[in-house]
Amino acid sequence: MAKLLIIEDDLTFSQILEGFLTKHGHEVQVTHEVRKSLLLLDQQNFDLLLIDYRLPDGTGLDILSHLREKGSHQPVIIMTSFNDVRTAVRSIQLGAFDYITKPVNPDELLMIISNALGKKEQNTPHKSIEHADAIKGKSAIADKLYEHINLVAPTDMSVIIQGESGTGKEYAARTLHTQSKRNDKPFIAVDCGALSKELAASELFGHAKGAFTGAINDKKGQFEVANGGTLFLDEVGNLSYEVQVKLLRALQERTIQPIGSIKTIKVDVRIITATNDDLKASVTNGSFREDLYHRLNEFKIQLPALRDRGKDLELFISHFIRLSNEELNRNVLSMSQQARDLLLQYDWPGNLRELKNVIKRMVLLTPGETAEVDSLPEEMIIAINQSPRPSGSDLKAINEINEKSIILETLVKVKYNKSKAAKLLNIDRKTLYSKMERYEIE
Numbered sequence: 001m002a003k004l005l006i007i008e009d010d011l012t013f014s015q016i017l018e019g020f021l022t023k024h025g026h027e028v029q030v031t032h033e034v035r036k037s038l039l040l041l042d043q044q045n046f047d048l049l050l051i052d053y054r055l056p057d058g059t060g061l062d063i064l065s066h067l068r069e070k071g072s073h074q075p076v077i078i079m080t081s082f083n084d085v086r087t088a089v090r091s092i093q094l095g096a097f098d099y100i101t102k103p104v105n106p107d108e109l110l111m112i113i114s115n116a117l118g119k120k121e122q123n124t125p126h127k128s129i130e131h132a133d134a135i136k137g138k139s140a141i142a143d144k145l146y147e148h149i150n151l152v153a154p155t156d157m158s159v160i161i162q163g164e165s166g167t168g169k170e171y172a173a174r175t176l177h178t179q180s181k182r183n184d185k186p187f188i189a190v191d192c193g194a195l196s197k198e199l200a201a202s203e204l205f206g207h208a209k210g211a212f213t214g215a216i217n218d219k220k221g222q223f224e225v226a227n228g229g230t231l232f233l234d235e236v237g238n239l240s241y242e243v244q245v246k247l248l249r250a251l252q253e254r255t256i257q258p259i260g261s262i263k264t265i266k267v268d269v270r271i272i273t274a275t276n277d278d279l280k281a282s283v284t285n286g287s288f289r290e291d292l293y294h295r296l297n298e299f300k301i302q303l304p305a306l307r308d309r310g311k312d313l314e315l316f317i318s319h320f321i322r323l324s325n326e327e328l329n330r331n332v333l334s335m336s337q338q339a340r341d342l343l344l345q346y347d348w349p350g351n352l353r354e355l356k357n358v359i360k361r362m363v364l365l366t367p368g369e370t371a372e373v374d375s376l377p378e379e380m381i382i383a384i385n386q387s388p389r390p391s392g393s394d395l396k397a398i399n400e401i402n403e404k405s406i407i408l409e410t411l412v413k414v415k416y417n418k419s420k421a422a423k424l425l426n427i428d429r430k431t432l433y434s435k436m437e438r439y440e441i442e
């Protein structure tokens, strides 16, 4: 049993969730606003938080930031409408464990909660590393990527890995380490996005007993822990100006000084950083130091977005189906044409992480061997149909696009039962068939 806090402003939905999770053995509390939830979080400890993305007095990200400032690391799951996925993936950078799209599927929710509780101990600023099951891809863009990785890996150069959220930056950093001569020494990953301003310096450089309230013992910083090996700083753009100064000094002088200590410690560490922001823009607007940027940017690796990886998408789909079959004890061997088309058409703003989640959910909801389109989030179809709107005043084109997306949405809702769809759409079956043919809906 775990102690859960639900922060959700939809009263009916929060009641349903509360009942459902209580029935599954959890102790559940519910609140409906950011402000009240912050008070509760300051008074009590919860094992896991389930937070609606849009709340009346803020967003789930405000709560995540508050937790980060406090240095709390309990797993957080963000619940979001599909239209907010692009923003919600940002929550992962701020330390959320995962997100789930509404309407929430009960099996999927239980799976995510149990994964989150299972990984609780690892959900600290030191990121978990589970990249034994990785594939490279066969597209031209993947070839180029690995050419760069192979080129720079054996050197001691500092590398910045840039790429959208979920593109595999941590995986790339780990590959650089395993292909370097430091591979028998530690690879330490620190998620700077999940560190509060106050704790960041002590996390990186350590502190002496009594250096500040709460520093009850000496603590080794991650620089020292990584000595001889590689230190991976994810979301490096989140470090405060003061910590940037300390980091630059550590890199230039190859020594660190724990907070509150007079001793200096020699360190030999290769630095790999990752960012999904444009760090150069942060230099231009003054939030990131230019001298540090140049010191970190001896080589830059750009990770491609999934939507730009062509045929690799299909390889990743098969790969994640295999992994999910193993994990969930399922036997999904194929997908219907509609399901495949949908996965190939979608533009994957959350990249590999989003694909992995969607496939896991699909496998979970498929008891047989063939996954059907209704095991995919129906909002994916809406997202695809929302993409290009004809510009200007071509009323006929606008009407056609609207008509196509309403037909698609209805078909998904009734699991492609055409009689039911025709009834809901208030047209006869023959008209529905001819419209489906015209709009190339299978």
Ligand SMILES: Nc1ncnc2c1ncn2[C@@H]1O[C@H](COP(=O)(O)OP(=O)(O)OP(=O)(O)O)[C@@H](O)[C@H]1O
Residues within 6 Å of the ligand: 092, 093, 130, 131, 133, 134, 135, 136, 163, 164, 165, 166, 167, 168, 169, 170, 171, 172, 234, 276, 352, 353, 356
């Ligand atoms: N080459 C790969 N093969 C298989 N799985 C991968 C690969 N690269 C990444 N993944 C999976 O995709 C997910 C996201 O990867 P990762 O955490 O490395 O991305 P990231 O870019 O560091 O994310 P963030 O921007 O949120 O820090 C992980 O679950 C990881 O296991």
